[in-house]
Amino acid sequence: MAFDGITIANLTRDFSDRLTGGRIYKIAQTESDELFITVKLSFENAEKYGIKQEKLVLSADASLPLAYLSDESKQSPMTAPNFCMLLRKHIQNGRIMSVTQPGGLERIIRFEVEHLDEMGDLRHKVLLIEIMGKYSNIIFTDENNVIIDSIKHIPASVSSVREVLPGREYFIPSQDKANPLATTADEFSSCVLSKGMPLFKAIYSSYTGLSPIIAQEICYRSGVDADKSAIALDTAESIAVYRAFSDVMDLVRNGSFSPVVVYEDDAPKEYASIPLTLYGMSAGLSAQESAINNQASDLNGYSYKEYESISDLLQSYYAEKNVVTRIRQKSVDLRKIVQTSLERNVRKYDLQLKQMKDSEKKDKYRIYGELLTVYGYSAEPGAEKITVNDYNTGKDVTITLDPTLTPSQNAKKYFDKYTKLKRTAEALEEQMKETKEAIDQLESIQNALEIAQKEADLAQIKQELADSGYIKSHNTGKNGRKEKITSKPFHYLSSDGFDIYVGxxxxxxxxxxxxxxxxxxxxxxxxxxxxxHVVLITGGKEVPDRAFEEAAALAAYYSKGKVQEKVEIDYVMRKEVKKPGGAKPGFVVYYTNYSMAISPDISALKLISD
Known part of the structure; x- marks a missing residue:
């Protein structure tokens, strides 16, 4: 899925249409590398779009950089970081004069803001977001292209190409690629058609902002094999490729964007801001019209979903992924603590199992002691072993003796071994029970970390780890009281209208x-x-089979067996579930239950926002 220069061009067009003339009302730095900016729209745009303000999200996260207009709010930290405070000082209440994409299809969005300084003089500042993978950044400059500050500082020790530090001149890092919006047929021929590499690769490696999928789309529109060597094209093929290239660039120049996600077997495969004809879409037709056409074509298995704006598409596609990425970043330390503790307990349990297996010899030593007590008199003085009949089994048994001890002393020696191993086994039984409970708890915490979606979810996991002694407790507020944790269970609505909750x-x-x-x-x-734990609330009503199956599917989905094709689920009336005294959090017992094997598919269920 490519966040390429064409996607940036689409975003820039949308931002320009909606935000130009608007005033920056609020600025929040919701993450260390993310800004959340509220913009009050101009009177004309407020009338045009029927809303008074837009929420702009700019994220320079290395793993998932994003820019989009959001319809959701984000919580600000109690103390604003320095970069946020600097932006508030300079451009809060400033007017957005323009939103542009410099350098053709560079993956950069430039916001020019007009504001009054401390003296009441009119000034211009520029806020840029560079969406370049791990090199993504948000940079704030003055009207002379001098960097005032950035959300990430990049010194010379990190990058020899360009320093991003206050006082340095801002410039776009050179990629030695041409501007696809300003190319000619001759330039296209020299840039692309002279390369001895697959045609689609020659296209995207020659021009700024073009992704492999767009390059393949250009090849498909031209009717030329994308894997054919660019240098091997004949004249007709060269003309067809350049014509297809120009057609795609015309869409970008004219702002003729059609944001769409392509699905293959209900799973998202690609998204783009232009129709992807290589997946059966028709240029100039809507996704719905293309889907109708596709039913009668040989390109089966693809479906499409169109969005009104690229922001809607990005928010829909990346919102969940962004949440997961952020939470995984914030839970790294917890994951490490849990994994380390789990490995330690597993090793301890393995050692205890070995010790328990060794202690199984205790009954043999007891029998040896008893047999020596009965038959020891027959042993020759100084004998190293004696063979006697075991009256328990009727078989002869050879017992090793210490020749320096009497038969009664040898018997006592075996009884002492038995007593020692018996005490060891009793202690091990209790220790193994505690270790197994710790392993079960830590594995369940691992599962909880996998499904956590909010910081409040992590706070509750931290609380359990602290209560269990794995970490020190820090969740105290004023007067030493525990801070209130607002995490709530998942709430789903079954197809038949029953409430289902998931811890x-x-x-x-x-x-x-x-x-x-x-x-x-x-x-x-x-x-x-x-x-x-999954609970199906009956409300005193009779529950249909479908509701049972959907609740079981949730139990499968939110378990360690999620990746399996089928998961066996136990279900029982809540009154049959008991919690033993002193049991660890989440541990319960039940002695009678029903079971079913179910697929962990919850696509038919509706999640109610918590």
């Missing part, structure tokens, strides 16, 4: 099972593997 972690699992649900509700859990 996100062990603390929520206990609350959900023993406080939210009543005895007549149904409880679900993946069999013998870590997973969430």
């Amino acid at each position: 996100k972690n062990n603390i929520q699992n206990d609350e959900l099972t023993f406080k939210t649900a009543n005895g007549g509700d149904w409880w679900f859990h993946a069999k013998k593997i870590p997973g969430s």
Whole structure:
């Protein structure tokens, strides 16, 4: 999925249409590398679009850089970072004069802002976001292209190509690529058609802002094999490729964008800001019209979803992925703690199993002691072994003796070994139980970290880790009281209108099972593997089979067995679920239940926002 220069061009057009003339009302730095800017629209745009303000998200996250207009709000940190404070000082209440994309199809968006300085004089500042993978950045400059500050500082020790530091001149890093919007037929021929590499690669490696998928689209429109060597094209093929290239560039120049996601077997395959004819779409036709045409073509298996704006597409496609990325970044330390503790406990459990296996010899030593007590008198003085009949089995047994000890002393020696191993086995049994409970808890915490979506979810996991002694507790507010945690279980609505709740972690699992649900509700859990407690609220009504299957699917999806084709799920009425005294969070027992094998597919279920 390519966040390429054409996507940036589409965003720039949308931002320019909506934000130009608007005033910057609020600036928040919601993440270390992300800005959330509220813009009050101009009177004309407010009338045109029927809204008074837009929320602009600019993210320079190395793994998932983004820029889009959002319809959701984000929580600001209690203390604003320095970069945010600097922007507030300079451009809050400033007017956005223009939004442009410099350098043709460079992956850069430039916001020019007009504002009054401390003396009341009119000034211009520039806010740029560079969407360049791990090199992404948000840079703030003055009207003379001098960097005032940036969300990421890049010294010479990090990049020999360009320093990004206050006081340095801002310039676009050179990529030795041509501007595709300003090329001619002769330039195209010299840039692309002289290269001995696959045609599609020659196209995207020659021009700024073109992704491999757009290069393949150009080849497909031209009717020339994308994998054919560019230097091997004949005259007719060369003309066809340049014509297709020009047609795509005309779409960009004219702002004729049609944001669309292409699905293959219901899974997103690609997205673009122009129709992707290589997946059966028709240039100039809507996604719906293309889909109708596609049903009668040989290109089966593809479907399309059109969006009104590229911001809607990006927010829809990347929102969940962005949340997961952010939470994974913030949970790295917790994951490491849990993994380290889990590995330590697994090693301990393996050692305890070995020790328990060794202790199984205790009964043999007891029998040896008993046999020596009965038959020891027959042993010759100084004998190193004796063979006697075991009256328990009727078979002869050879017992090793210490020749320096009497038969009764040898018997006592074996009884002492038995007693020692017996005590060891009793202690090990308790220790193994504790170690196994710790392993089960840590594996369930791992599962909780996988499904966490908000910082409040992580806070609750931290609380459990602190309560269990794995980390120090820091979640205290004023007067030493614990801070309130607002994380809530997932809330789904079944196809038949029944409420289904899913615990996100062990603390929520206990609350959900023993406080939210009543005895007549149904409880679900993946069999013998870590997973969430799932509760189907009956409301005193008869529950149809489909609701049971959907609740079971949720239990499968939010378990360690999610990747399996089928997961075995236990389900039982809530009143049959008990929590043993002193049990760890999330641990319950039940002695009678139903079971079903279900696919972890929850696509038919509706998630109610928490």
